[in-house]
Amino acid sequence: MHYYLITGASRGLGRALTEAALARPDTTVIGICRHATIEHERYRHQPLDLSDLAAVQHNLHKVFAAFPDASSLTLINNAAVLGEIGYLGEQPNEHYEFVFDVNLLAPAMLMNTFLSAYQGRELPRTILNISSGAALRPIDGWGAYSASKAALDALSRTAQHEQQLRGSGIRIRSLSPGVLDTAMQEHIRSADARDFSEADKFVGLHQQGQLRKPEKVAEQIMRWLNGPDLGPEVVLRVDELL
Numbered sequence: 001m002h003y004y005l006i007t008g009a010s011r012g013l014g015r016a017l018t019e020a021a022l023a024r025p026d027t028t029v030i031g032i033c034r035h036a037t038i039e040h041e042r043y044r045h046q047p048l049d050l051s052d053l054a055a056v057q058h059n060l061h062k063v064f065a066a067f068p069d070a071s072s073l074t075l076i077n078n079a080a081v082l083g084e085i086g087y088l089g090e091q092p093n094e095h096y097e098f099v100f101d102v103n104l105l106a107p108a109m110l111m112n113t114f115l116s117a118y119q120g121r122e123l124p125r126t127i128l129n130i131s132s133g134a135a136l137r138p139i140d141g142w143g144a145y146s147a148s149k150a151a152l153d154a155l156s157r158t159a160q161h162e163q164q165l166r167g168s169g170i171r172i173r174s175l176s177p178g179v180l181d182t183a184m185q186e187h188i189r190s191a192d193a194r195d196f197s198e199a200d201k202f203v204g205l206h207q208q209g210q211l212r213k214p215e216k217v218a219e220q221i222m223r224w225l226n227g228p229d230l231g232p233e234v235v236l237r238v239d240e241l242l
């Protein structure tokens, strides 16, 4: 059985990745998020609020089970939040805690536990972190989100380097999926231009039908994950997938 542990499986890209995984034979998906929206005989839901790090710590043992019949294990850290769009100096401090908890600290805890739980297993093991182009350039109003994704890229690079030094064979990638037609984009379009100078650009992308369908991107990602080689780059964009 091929096991996929996917955060944010309830909607958007995470849901599309879950459905694309389940469409393949011999797969089981453990979806990790607050809402259970998928019913499938090979889907298991682990209710978890990733902004509650005590709850994450408490439930790690349920997520990272022994899976004795596993022929591969894949963790996809997909769940993320933008939080309130607004400038530094104009946000409550709690905003930074919330965004970093969901986008960085919870994924780091899941990566860390995946690596310690499965380091000794002789089977293909992969961690895929879903990043963003926002990690690479300043986007006003998105400070916490951008910083959390840049840190996730850095953590992925270091973890992959370490696994190479250990000779574990574990593969780690951080992938930017492009601009997707999901609830996150609805949130972006609802922002006030005073807090986000690119508001019109994102409204335009939507009006011109330039948002990618999450189902298409999910299929592309699944093909790549199941292909012979993920390629040498640890941090990459969906357009660069082999």
Ligand SMILES: NC(=O)c1ccc[n+]([C@@H]2O[C@H](COP(=O)([O-])OP(=O)(O)OC[C@H]3O[C@@H](n4cnc5c(N)ncnc54)[C@H](OP(=O)(O)O)[C@@H]3O)[C@@H](O)[C@H]2O)c1
Pocket: 007, 008, 009, 010, 011, 012, 013, 014, 015, 032, 033, 034, 035, 036, 048, 049, 050, 051, 077, 078, 079, 080, 081, 102, 130, 131, 132, 133, 176, 177, 178, 179, 180, 181, 182, 183, 184, 185
């Ligand atoms: N949309 C884009 O244009 C775009 C562009 C670049 C990168 N990305 C990245 O792609 C990934 C997926 O984004 P998306 O657009 O599909 O987002 P989305 O539609 O807003 O879905 C977010 C998912 O994350 C989960 N989530 C949010 N807060 C959570 C929490 N506190 N605890 C547990 N789960 C939580 C949600 O599940 P529950 O509500 O059930 O908890 C939901 O399944 C993210 O990493 C995002 O940064 C998106």
